[in-house]
Amino acid sequence: MGDTARDPHISPVKNFVAGGVGGACLLFAGHPLDTIKVRLQTQHKASCSQKVLYTGTLDCFRKTLSREGVLGLYKGMGAPLAGVAPMMAVSFFGFGLGKQLLQSDPSVPITSAQTFLAGTLAGVFTTVIVAPGERIKCLLQVQSISGQLKYAGPVDCAVKLYKQHGMRSVYKGTVLTLIRDVPSTGLYFLTYEYLKNVLTPEGESVDRLSTPRILLAGGTAGIVNWAVALPPDVLKSNFQTAADGRYSGLADVLQTLLREEGARGLYKGLSAVMLRAFPANAACFLGFEVALKCLNRLAPNW
Numbered sequence: 001m002g003d004t005a006r007d008p009h010i011s012p013v014k015n016f017v018a019g020g021v022g023g024a025c026l027l028f029a030g031h032p033l034d035t036i037k038v039r040l041q042t043q044h045k046a047s048c049s050q051k052v053l054y055t056g057t058l059d060c061f062r063k064t065l066s067r068e069g070v071l072g073l074y075k076g077m078g079a080p081l082a083g084v085a086p087m088m089a090v091s092f093f094g095f096g097l098g099k100q101l102l103q104s105d106p107s108v109p110i111t112s113a114q115t116f117l118a119g120t121l122a123g124v125f126t127t128v129i130v131a132p133g134e135r136i137k138c139l140l141q142v143q144s145i146s147g148q149l150k151y152a153g154p155v156d157c158a159v160k161l162y163k164q165h166g167m168r169s170v171y172k173g174t175v176l177t178l179i180r181d182v183p184s185t186g187l188y189f190l191t192y193e194y195l196k197n198v199l200t201p202e203g204e205s206v207d208r209l210s211t212p213r214i215l216l217a218g219g220t221a222g223i224v225n226w227a228v229a230l231p232p233d234v235l236k237s238n239f240q241t242a243a244d245g246r247y248s249g250l251a252d253v254l255q256t257l258l259r260e261e262g263a264r265g266l267y268k269g270l271s272a273v274m275l276r277a278f279p280a281n282a283a284c285f286l287g288f289e290v291a292l293k294c295l296n297r298l299a300p301n302w
């Protein structure tokens, strides 16, 4: 993979604001399939006498729609709404900052390795927001399957977790979130930047890329991100929604899953994840680029 061209300097504040807009677009386009993904990932394997609740993505989608209506697909969106926009804001901010830190000479194009490293920095930054957000979101998404409505909403869930076992409980699953997000975010931004450059016609500026090409680059970045992130994501969802004491540690989550379901278990929810990944991330990058253009028009010298 060749070197990627240098972005013109973008202010960290613009990256942050445009990233937030991208995050809101990602959430609205992607949350219904995220609900399906978490429900599929956390349903337990049936024994001989039991039937699984959902046989696959379509079955889960149909059952959720018929039992809970469209709102069922948007369950648990309160926490991500407060979390995804800031998460993507921090992600784009971290990526921009990483690029500036790693590129000592602005006249030399940034390399693919530097782009990847800048993305991993974004992955570290976002974990502070993502780990508790995912813990709350996953608990809310799976509670209606169990039939026990333990939490009234994201705030109630956060308060109850905090009151029961303190911040440790709110941040349960942080290491798995880092394992999921650091390498995948590096590849996410690397894929997007690489495709943006490849898709830019000879002699044209990368900043004037057409909407379909931005959608293609963003959607593909989402697919690459999830191809790497899914196995740790399955472990994370199971760990974060398990009763306290069910697992002795991260290795135990992995061993239990491999023993009960084999390696295939690590790719639970694959079709829901991939169905969501393309449109959600295409919408995210388009939202980011459009917001950035507006900000540049409103405040060109900022």
Ligand SMILES: CC(=O)O[C@H](CC(=O)[O-])C[N+](C)(C)C
Pocket (backbone or CB within 6 Å): 026, 087, 091, 126, 181, 184, 185, 188, 222, 225, 229, 277, 280, 281
């Ligand atoms: C795993 C994850 O949250 O991926 C984000 C995109 C998505 O589909 O939700 C991207 N990023 C890892 C950069 C936060």
